[in-house]
Amino acid sequence: MVRSCVEPSIARTVDRENDVDSLPHPAEGGPIPVASYARTSQDSPASDARGVRRQHRINERTAREHGCVVVATYADNACSATKEDRNRPAFERLLADLHGGRGSDSRRLAGVVAVADDRLYRRPEDFIRYMAALTSAPGRVHVDRDGLRDPYGEVGLLRGVDSLRAAAEEGRIRGRRVQDWHWSRAMEGLPHSGPRPFGWQEDRRTLHTVESELVRRAVEDRIAGKSIGEVARRWCALGITGTRGGRPNPQTVTQILTAPRVCGFRAHRGELLTDARTGEPLLGTWQVIVTPEQWTAVCATFSAGSLYKHRGPLAPRLTGRRAGPSYLASGFLRCGAEVAGGGTCDQPMGGGKSTRSLRSPYNYRCDGAAGRGCGKCAISGPLVEEAIARLLFPEDAPGAGRLPDSIRSRWCAGEMGFDEKRRVIASVFERLVIRPGKKGSPIWDHSRVVPVWRRADSPGKAEPEA
Structure with a gap:
């Protein structure tokens, strides 16, 4: 009689909470094999990962209390689950193993245990990915201090959603609290709490x-x-x-x-x-x-x-768009200088202004400041672009070059814009290798620009994408 007085939707929820037949039982074949996941946002002061070790210890106790056994462990130490650009390698391995059905030692996985849902996910994207991996096979469970949860049913899903909502709200409040803390320190004139700034000692007050x-x-x-x-x-x-x-x-x-x-x-x-x-x-x-x-x-x-x-850190750019290239050959040039051990540098050469020559107000240079290039090769910007035009439109083969006459005439007449010219270059060349020149030479050597054709097997048939 009481059952008939309950609304159908609520009755189904009550039934789902009481229906444990869909969950694995230890008596059916021993303890349920589960994976233990642990995560901390920050490492302990001693940097000894004690936080994740404590979580695994709690997970093992929780698993035993609810008829499960931990057969695989996954730990992300000092990894945030709130920020989108943070990678969690152990979480990714857990998802992959759940889809595969087995841990790294090939033992079957039938669930996951964690001290709290926010250890696993704090963002909707991660919640969706976790639930998809967990339910990729039938009969699995999610285990926490409250017991076994059915991830396939409405009640289990809603509990996960509630946990996600609470974690998101907690993250928002915590983020605001941290921002207020940093602002208060700044207003008091105290140095920031991150890595020491260049120029100062570790105390961030005394000059280096x-x-x-x-x-x-x-x-x-x-x-x-x-x-x-x-x-x-x-x-x-x-x-x-x-x-x-x-x-x-x-x-x-x-x-x-x-x-x-x-x-x-x-x-x-x-x-x-x-x-x-x-x-x-x-x-x-x-x-x-x-x-x-x-x-x-x-x-x-x-x-x-x-x-x-x-x-600077956390500060937005002045504009919402990324700056494009300023020089025509930017992104296409590679340094052809020889390096120790044989071979060539092959690092990109960037464009920049030059005040040394009126004939070459800008040049392209292999920059060794970042530790990637050799820094030994530079070439006049106008020379490069003149060499590119000669390669695209050879004078000894008018009308029979790589490009149609319409492209040639528009380029040479100055009717083609900067972006369209770059599309033409990209359609013809894979890259352009710059050979080192002779220091002090007053003659422009166009042969220093060595093309690598996009279609080396049939250069005469390459067509631009412009």
Whole structure:
């Protein structure tokens, strides 16, 4: 009689909660083999992964209490499940093994145990992927401190959704709390809590003798007109590395020089913090490298989108689009200089302005500042583009070259735009190898530009995609 008074949908839910026949039972064939998953967002102070070890210990106890046995373990130590760009290798292996039905030791997997749902997922995408992997075979269970959960039924699914909602809300609140904490520290003039900034000691207040002098000299040189690439190459030649071990490149050096901290100013999330009463910038509690006037002057030598305040951590770009190439052959050129041990450098060559020659206001260079290229090869930009035009439209075969006459006439008449020219180049060449030239030679040697045709077997039939 009571059953008839319950609404049909609620009755089905109650039935599903009481229906355990669909779940595996230990008595049917021993304990249920499950995988134990553990994850921490941050490692312990001792960096000994004790957090994930504790979770696995709890998972083993939970599995025993509910008639299961752990046959495989997966741990992501110091891995966030909230941020989209964070990779969790163990979680990915768990999903793959669930789809395969067996762990790394080929033992059957019939479920997963975790101390809480938010250890497994905090984002809807991960929840969907986890449920798809778990239910890719029949008869599996999800195990937590509350017992066995049926992932195939409505109740089990709704419990998972509720956990996801709670985890998302907790992540939002925690993120706001962390932002407020960083802002409060910044308003008090305290240094940030991340890796030490280049130029300061580990206490983030005392200047690093060598690094601070490099920054001071670089600021002065940049104000005097030197290129940032030259500064980066000089630092690399001295064997300087960043605070995370990377080699200096123009972008990182730009960030260092234009960071407000170099003159004692405090910034937060791309904004310069000021006193609410006076409007003056807030000063930090650390030693400064240059004066505010020098910092302002060096910032004025860069475009706005390159500044630390616009390109620093957590700060958005000034525009919502990625900058495209500025030079016609950018992305197509490879360095052909020989390297030690045989072979060629084969690294991309980027374009840049040059003040050494009116005939060549820009050039293409193999940049060795980032530690990838050899830095031994450079070539005039107009020379490269003239050589490309000769390869595309050979004078000794008018009308019978690689491209139709319509393309030739529009290119030569200046009627073709920058993007369309790049599409034509991409349709004909795989790449263009640049051979090293003779230093001081006044003659343009077009043979330095060696093409690698996109259709080397039948170059006469290649057609552009323009």
